[in-house]
Amino acid sequence: MTIQTGTLPHFWPLLDALPVALLYTEHANPAVFANMAALSLFHLPTNKTVLTRSDVQQIQLRCPEKLQSFKLEENPILQALNGCSLQVPVVLEHHSATLFLHSTSVAAEVSDTSGIVITLQPLYCAPNVPTLPQTSSDNAELEEALEFDKLMSVISTKLINVQENMLDQHIEDALAAVGEFCHADRSYLFQFSDNMSEMSNTHEWVRSGVTSHKDQLQQIPDIALPYFFQQVKRYHVFAINDVSTLPAEATAEKQEFEAEDIQSVLCCAMLADDKLLGFVGCDMVSRQRNWTNNDWRRLKLVGEIIANTLQNVRYRRSLQDMQQQLLLVNLELQKQATQDGLTAIANRRQFDISLQNELQRCARNQYPLGLIMIDIDRFKRYNDYYGHQAGDDTLKQVAQQFQRLAKRQGELAARYGGEEFAMILPGSTIEDCERIAKQIQQALVTLNIAHAKSDIASNITASIGITCQYPDKTSTVDNIIKAADQALYQAKAAGRNCIRNSSN
Ligand SMILES: Nc1nc2c(ncn2[C@@H]2O[C@H](COP(=O)(O)OP(=O)(O)OP(=O)(O)O)[C@@H](O)[C@H]2O)c(=O)[nH]1
Numbered sequence: 099m100t101i102q103t104g105t106l107p108h109f110w111p112l113l114d115a116l117p118v119a120l121l122y123t124e125h126a127n128p129a130v131f132a133n134m135a136a137l138s139l140f141h142l143p144t145n146k147t148v149l150t151r152s153d154v155q156q157i158q159l160r161c162p163e164k165l166q167s168f169k170l171e172e173n174p175i176l177q178a179l180n181g182c183s184l185q186v187p188v189v190l191e192h193h194s195a196t197l198f199l200h201s202t203s204v205a206a207e208v209s210d211t212s213g214i215v216i217t218l219q220p221l222y223c224a225p226n227v228p229t230l231p232q233t234s235s236d237n238a239e240l241e242e243a244l245e246f247d248k249l250m251s252v253i254s255t256k257l258i259n260v261q262e263n264m265l266d267q268h269i270e271d272a273l274a275a276v277g278e279f280c281h282a283d284r285s286y287l288f289q290f291s292d293n294m295s296e297m298s299n300t301h302e303w304v305r306s307g308v309t310s311h312k313d314q315l316q317q318i319p320d321i322a323l324p325y326f327f328q329q330v331k332r333y334h335v336f337a338i339n340d341v342s343t344l345p346a347e348a349t350a351e352k353q354e355f356e357a358e359d360i361q362s363v364l365c366c367a368m369l370a371d372d373k374l375l376g377f378v379g380c381d382m383v384s385r386q387r388n389w390t391n392n393d394w395r396r397l398k399l400v401g402e403i404i405a406n407t408l409q410n411v412r413y414r415r416s417l418q419d420m421q422q423q424l425l426l427v428n429l430e431l432q433k434q435a436t437q438d439g440l441t442a443i444a445n446r447r448q449f450d451i452s453l454q455n456e457l458q459r460c461a462r463n464q465y466p467l468g469l470i471m472i473d474i475d476r477f478k479r480y481n482d483y484y485g486h487q488a489g490d491d492t493l494k495q496v497a498q499q500f501q502r503l504a505k506r507q508g509e510l511a512a513r514y515g516g517e518e519f520a521m522i523l524p525g526s527t528i529e530d531c532e533r534i535a536k537q538i539q540q541a542l543v544t545l546n547i548a549h550a551k552s553d554i555a556s557n558i559t560a561s562i563g564i565t566c567q568y569p570d571k572t573s574t575v576d577n578i579i580k581a582a583d584q585a586l587y588q589a590k591a592a593g594r595n596c597i598r599n600s601s602n
Pocket residue numbers: 440473474475476477478479481485486487488489490493515516517590594
């Protein structure tokens with residue numbers, strides 16, 4: 099490491115003696131002064147009072163949330179040296195404790211110089227507050243901390259298995275708790291859109307008398323508040339005690355805060371599985387507040403609880419979506435397994451299952467069971483003359499008519515195979531079956547599909563075979579089908595376009 103000889107400011111002995119790690123640079127001077135506490139924190143030799151920027155670059159820092167070191171352009175010390183006002187938690191590579199990095203511009207009136215002061219302090223001690231012996235106010239703080247932790251444990255328990263209709267209420271309870279304990283005027287939750295390009299204020303708590311701006315804070319694009327977005331994404335925290343001290347690059351943010359009468363802001367990013375979901379925050383409206391590490395810790399905890407809850411709800415929703423999709427796929431598969439692909443009425447498989455079931459049901463209840471077999475006449479000629487596609491269309495049309503006629507419970511119209519159809523009619527007498535067979539013939543007449551090559555009629559006709567039986571324990575589906583088939587054969591033999599039943 100090289101040492102540049104900078105000119106030490108005359109108040110340097112004062113800064114050097116402070117127990118807090120501190121870096122100081124003057125605006126016109128590239129040298130960075132490090133006091134004894136800083137040199138010891140960075141494990142640098144104590145005679146290296148003046149550091150170059152490249153010395154500073156080699157100080158390995160990382161965000162407490164992230165495992166990797168900051169990228170060069172995101173290094174908070176370099177950012178601070180470039181004039182950014184920061185209050186961010188950081189971790190040094192060789193130092194496991196989280197430190198609070200605080201940078202601010204100062205104008206030393208006595209020496210007519212202005213510069214930047216960067217301090218790094220352990221997080222358990224509030225910035226700029228020296229550690230004092232324990233007093234009764236510390237006890238009060240301890241009690242408050244205990245109270246807060248108790249409340250959080252109640253809220254997080256409620257949020258673990260929260261029903262969606264109670265989610266908003268519990269989030270608002272958590273925000274109210276953190277708002278009260280941080281002595282804030284307003285606390286809120288903002289969620290980022292999936293592509294992180296905008297944010298919306300989804301939940302809010304306001305102290306009585308404080309104005310809510312939630313409705314106006316919807317779908318705010320990142321370009322509207324670039325400094326804020328960048329700070330939250332990079333450091334996962336945005337802590338401003340006095341918004342009037344925001345740097346020049348935060349003009350948009352300053353205007354927004356002033357428009358909402360905000361004097362101090364503290365925001366903590368919400369992460370779930372390394373994804374930034376949004377942030378929780380507190381505002382001071384009535385007065386300024388120097389945010390404490392307790393405020394930061396509480397807000398961070400609430401953010402973590404809410405982030406986990408939102409993530410759980412998302413998982414649960416996607417699980418439900420998946421279950422719904424699986425159900426639909428199953429229904430589709432079931433449909434495909436039981437439906438004829440061409441005509442969309444029941445297929446042979448469904449016919450076999452239904453006939454078996456109805457046979458048993460009719461045997462149990464001593465009902466008659468009717469079965470009608472329908473075969474389109476001279477369909478080969480039809481195909482040969484009009485083409486296979488026209489044949490398909492005709493099969494679809496006649497199938498729809500058969501389906502329309504099987505309207506009572508348990509009745510089923512099915513494609514038995516090729517140009518042959520079947521209708522199961524449980525509880526129908528032979529007279530009922532004959533009536534329906536006539537309706538089938540009539541439906542074909544009404545359809546009036548021309549068949550120029552038929553030697554029976556000028557339109558499509560069908561031969562129909564009927565059987566009607568009172569099944570008993572000895573009855574089989576094969577016997578019933580055989581009986582209906584024989585009747586159909588008789589109808590064909592009798593010249594087609596006619597109805598026969600198995601007792602004829
Ligand atoms: N377009 C089309 N034709 C089919 C389909 N399934 C079977 N066929 C046809 O249906 C015709 C049935 O012919 P056949 O069994 O000789 O009976 P037919 O010509 O109707 O004569 P009969 O039944 O004796 O009146 C054949 O030409 C098959 O190719 C199908 O899904 N689509």
